[in-house]
Structures are given as structure tokens and as C-alpha cells.
Amino acid sequence: MPSAIQHAQDLLDYIDASPSPWHAVQSTATTLNTYGFEELFEGDAWALEQGKHYYVKRDDSSIIAFTTGSKSLAEHGFNLIGAHTDSPGLRVKPKPDNQKGAFSRIGVEVYGGPILATFTDRDLSLAGRVHVLQNGELSSRLIKFKNPFLRLPNLAIHMNPKVNTDGLKLNKQTELPLLLGVANDELKKQPDMAELIANELGIKQSDISAWELHAYDTQGGSLYGLNDEFYANSQLDNLASCHAALMALVSDASLHSSNFNVCAFFDHEEIGSNSHKGADGSFLPDVLERIADTLQLSSEDYKRTLSNSFLISADMAHAYQPNFPSAYEPDHKVLVNHGPVVKVNANIRYASNSASQARFIQLCKQADVPYQTYSHRTDLGCGSTIGPITSAQLGINTVDVGCPMWAMHSIRESAGVQDHGYMTRVFSQFFS
Template sequence: MLSAQQHTRALLDYIDASPSPWHAVQTTVNTLLQANFSELHEGDAWALAPNGRYYVIRDDSSIIAFTVGNDLTENGFRLIGAHTDSPGLRVKPKPNSKVGDFNRVGVEVYGGPILATFTDRDLSLAGRVYVQKDAQLSSHLVHFNKPFLRLPNLAIHMNSKVNTDGLKLNKQTELPLLLSVANDQLSSQPNMVELLAKELDVNTADIAAWELQSCDTQAGAIYGVNDEFYANSQLDNLASCHASLSALVSRPSLNAQQFNVCAFFDHEEIGSNSHKGADGCFLSDVLERVAYSLKVSSEDYKRALSNSFLISADMAHAYHPNFPDAYEPEHKVLVNQGPVIKVNANIRYASNSASQARFIQLCTQADVPYQQYSHRTDIGCGSTIGPMTSAKLGINTVDVGCPMWAMHSIRESAGVLDHQYITRVFTQFFA
């Protein structure tokens, strides 16, 4: 068994290889292929083999992987859901913005990032680009593996109240990223589209469209006196993707002969209301087609759903000792103290007493500690894919996640033990 640090190192490598949702799906596929999973295409007819291992991709940034088990009607599906996207800055369709001698890249805020954390970072770009060449469209993953963008802070001499009022950035006028400056001493001052064309070895006129986001070039790190913490971008929610993926391809899971499912959705950070989001039809389409391929009747499929269970895996808010008043005093969850069961009376989280009890039982079986979280009642509570997925499918669901600091920062952090803990629980669930 890997040590907690080794398992966390594997997580950091997974995230470093996944600077965008499209890359995250490709990195996930690489792991699935090593475990002998085969791709299914939604446009093809499906013929599932006994004990088969499969995955389905929708629009490059959402993926569902599953194993074929025995007696779907009686055993149901065992599902873990997570998401591939993270808050950040997305490049606009017409990105080239020149002010004076400066070339800038125009960006739009995606989701709810802590914008101040994007300042003074060594930024790059990653995502998906469509090229039209010789009347053919092709999709390409792009990751400029070097820092060439920056959002410099305004010096305190021009912003003297920054430490008392906080850093406030106008999303339209103060977020464009600095790309280059015109200078006769420099050989060239390319704009973003020209850089993109060079990276893809095409002409600028060949570039049809893109979905690109800024990304931090600093690699993930394990830190602390005892190497007990780790930091990287996109812990929310690639850490949950990695934990559930690791469980799915583990030997206990692959030998279990059960219908184990990992569903990783795009667009969670902006509401999930898309054809590939958790509020869409992707998961229900896949589950229905699994049942249809196995000649399970409509009634027996509904019976299978009633016998299914979903773990909605998304990161949780760890107690921050510098801000004690931000937390519900009886529900302070700590890093390296185990996965967190998230509860909300208004169903912002899907957990109920039955689903909580089942997850607690899994923790007991896996010899893993657990914690329970409730948000401060006088502060608005976030949500997850749990409630909407549970409502769409009628599957009992628990919302869980590892505790972390600085959620939605460009550099988030968490505890190495928790990642190992939750992977053990997920493996127990799939076994």
C-alpha cells in the first residue's frame, strides 16, 4: 500500500497534468486505459461484455467510467460523482486587447474564484482549440507549458487602502492579463492568437474557436514540518476525481463484479445546467443504456435505481484558526482528521440520516475516521452535484469531501492523510 505522501504525490501529478477540464478527462483516460477500460461512443450501439470495463466521454470534458457486474436489478449501481472544472479566468472569443504599448489577453470570470489570488502568479493558458483546415474540423488540447501571462498588483503607493479594504478588482477593466510590451529590442510581440497558431503549427486563419483558461505554472507541492499538507490549484475538485478514480481501478473494485460507476462532470462551478453537466442527461443516458444493453426491462431498471447509492464527492471547508468566527462552532472540521459528511437542512447538500449512516458504516469498515460539517446558519451555503443528481435519478445520496483551505483560490491546500482516508473509503464502497 502506498504511504499517504506517495498517494498524495500521485494526486499532485494527476492535477499537474490536468490544467483544464479537457486535460483532466484525458489524464483520467490514461489511468483507465492502464486498467484495461475500453471506450464507448454515444453514437454507436453498445454491446457490453460480462465483467467489462468501459468509459464514455461527452464533449471532451465530462466522463463516466463503469464496470459491469452481476444482477443489476438487485444490486443496483454504486456511484461516485465529482467534477472536472474549477473557478478561474476564461479567455474571451476576441482576446486581443491592446492598451498603449501593451498587448493583453481579455478574460471573463468563470465561476467564483478568489480573484485576488490570481495576481502576481506565473500564469499560462490551457484548454481546447478547434482548427479548420482543408475543410476539416479537428479538436486539439493545448497547454503552454511556460509562464507568459501575468496580472500584476497595483503598488501599495497607488492603492494605500489595499490592506484595510482588501484587493478589489473590476472584472471588466482590471482583469485583462498582460502578455507583452512593444519594444524595438525584442524580436517580436505576438498576440495571443498568433501564439496559439504557433503552438499548434497552423495559420491564425485556421483557428476556428477555443475554450482556454488561465492556469498556474507552479507545480503541486507537499509541505509542512512532517510533510503533512499539500498545495496545488484545482484541489476543488480534482482531488475528489483522483480519489474515486483510484478506487475504481483498484484491485478490490475490479474483482468485485459490481456495477461501479465514476461520473466526472464539467460545469459544476457554474450551475451544472448543460448537456454535459450534472444537471443534464449524461448520467441518466449512460445508466439507461447500460441497462438496455444488458436487456434489463424498464421496470427492473427502476428497481435497480432504487437499490443504488451515490456518493457526491466534493471538497469541504476546513477550520481556519485565523478566522474562527467564519465557522459553525460545533462543526469545525480539521485537516488530516478524516473525510467530511456535509449536511444542510435545506438540501444544499443531499445527505440525509440514511445516507449518512451508510457512509459512516463504510468508514468503520475501512477503519477511517470521519467528520460532520454544517455551515453557519447566517451565511449562505454552497452546493454540489449531489442534490440535483439525487433528484433526477431518485438515488439516495450522501455529500462528502476532504477538508481543505482556501477553496477557489488559485493555490488551495489540504492534508495528505485525508486524501488517503477518503480513497480507502471509496475503495471499500466499490469492493
């Protein structure tokens, strides 16, 4: 395994190449291809071979990759890690062009629960996918505008004198459209969205059928701290977990293991997972059942397989921020660079139970990795993950874990270099 700093830099490169869920799946597939994984398609018949490695995508923003080991699947089950490819942010509306006087703006809709104030005064651009109809054939194209051409300027303190006492409050309908440009006698009206897309993809505007785009911060990821012990980027929640799981899956320990190892990265976690490609959909159950069918397992043996399986739900955790001590449960503060976090909630907002906690702690000890335990303040609402959903769907015992991070759902999040290496080591131990 590379050094902790090299591993963190690889994560930052992975995120920089993945400004949307569709790009994240493309980045993941590129890595899998490098390690000899074969792509499967849901519409085809599958003929799996023992000892080979495969992946399958659903709608290009969710992906499941797996290895086929020599162990009895019914007796040993699947070793699964689940994470998600989406992050909170601003999605472009279907009819986004918004002309207000001399100003050209792009209309956006809030996706999930971002910290909206962090999107102000950033060098924003757009990324996502576009569906194109040419010669009677529909196709999907990824698009990433590299240059920053959008901005959400803050209101000066002279017009908003209470901003530092009351906080920045933005009306989601009227105050979030992104500024594209200003027209005057010398400057022509700014191009509309269809024109921008057509120019970027080198197609005609009439070829464009539909798009799914969201705003992203063009500032790349960076290491920081006196000894580069921290890193910052967008989408750490939850591409950092995807990257750790992916690197564990393609490690020598995993590829030469006799286990059936599975990574499942879902879209739509940030909005409830209730979609055909979300964790509450049929994607993972379909894939696991097809693996069992291809291996000619009986219905009873498939049920045994699920009973003997174990799922690690990997999603980032809230690191203690000492400027806000009252926001945390005082006996469960987790610290950056102090190890992976086991997340526990009595109301099953996290899927962890004592048995699944004990198994993950055992993995940490085997990998010589420190660990921490997190519980949310009882008087604050607790977020959730794909863990409870997937565990309930499949009947698989599950633990919820994550690396500690600051500023979750900000456009610029940060975390610890050592923790990312720790988590990857534990995942590699799980897959070995």
C-alpha cells in the same frame, strides 16, 4: 495501496497534467486505459460484456467510467461516485487581444467564483482546447502553454494604501486583463492569440476555428509541512475528489468486485451544472439507461435498479482556519488530516440525509477511517454540489462528502495528505 505521501504525490502529478477540464478527462482516460478500460462512444451501438470495464466521454470534458459485475443489477443497483472536472478561474474571451498603448493584454472573463485576488502576481499561462478546420475536417486539439507568459501585477501599496484594510478589489471588466507584454522601439509588438496558438500547435492561423482557454498557474503542486503532511496545488476543488474516486475504481477490490461501480466526473459544476455535459444534463441518466438496455432490463427492473443504487457526491469541504473562527459554525469545525467530511444542510444544498449519512459512516468504519460532520454557519450562504441535482434527477439516495481543505477557490489551495488516503480507502471499500 501506496503510502499516504506517495498517493498524495500521485494526486499532484494528476493535477499538474490537468490544467483544464479537457486535460483532466484526458488524464483520467489515460489511467483507465492502463487498467484495461475500453472506450465507448455515444454515437455507436453498445455491446457490453459482463466482467469488462468501460468509459465514455461527452464533449471531452466530462467522463463516466464503469465496471460490469455479476450481481443482479435490479436487486443491487449501481454504486456511484460523482465529482467535477472544472474549477473557478479566468477564461479567455473569444476576441481577447487588447492593445492599450504600448501594452499587449489578454481579455478574460470570470468563470465561477474564484478568489480573484489570488490570481495576482502569479506565473500564469493558458491551457484548454482548440478546434481546427483542415482540409474540410474539424478536429479538436488540446493545448497547454508550458511557459508562463501572462501576469496580473498587483498595484503597489503606494497607489492603493488601503489594500491591507479594505482588501484587494478588482473590477472584473477593466482590471482583470492579463498583461502579455510591453512594446518599445527595440521590442516588436507581441503576437496575438491566434498567432500564439498556431505557433504552439504547428498549424496555420487560418486553420483555427474556435478555442476555449483559461489561465492556469504554472507552479506545480507541492508537499509541505514539517513532515510533508500537507499538499498544495490549484484545482484541488475538485480534482482531488476525481483522483480519489478514480484510484478506487481501478483498485483490485473494484476490478474484481461483482458490483456495477460507476464514476461520473462532470464539467460545469462551478457554474450551476446546467449544460449538456453538466450534472443537470442527460449524460449520467443516458449512460445508466444504456447499461440497463444492453443488459436487457425491463423498464420496471431499471426503476428497481435506481431504487437500489447509492450515490456518493464527492466535493471538497471547508477545513477550519483558526485565524478566522467567526466564519465557522462553532460546533461543526472540521480539521485537516482528521478524516473525510459528511456534509449536511437542512435546505438540501447538500444531498445528505440520515440514511445516506449512516451508510457512509458504516463504510468509514469498515475501512477503519475516521470521519467528521460539517454544517455551514446558519447566517452565511452555503455552497452546493452535484449531489442534490443528481439525486433529484435519478431518484437515488445520495450523501455529500469531501476532504477538508483550506482556501477553496483560491488559485493555490491546500489540504491534508492523510485525508486523501482516507477518502480513497473509503471509496475502495464502497466499490469492493
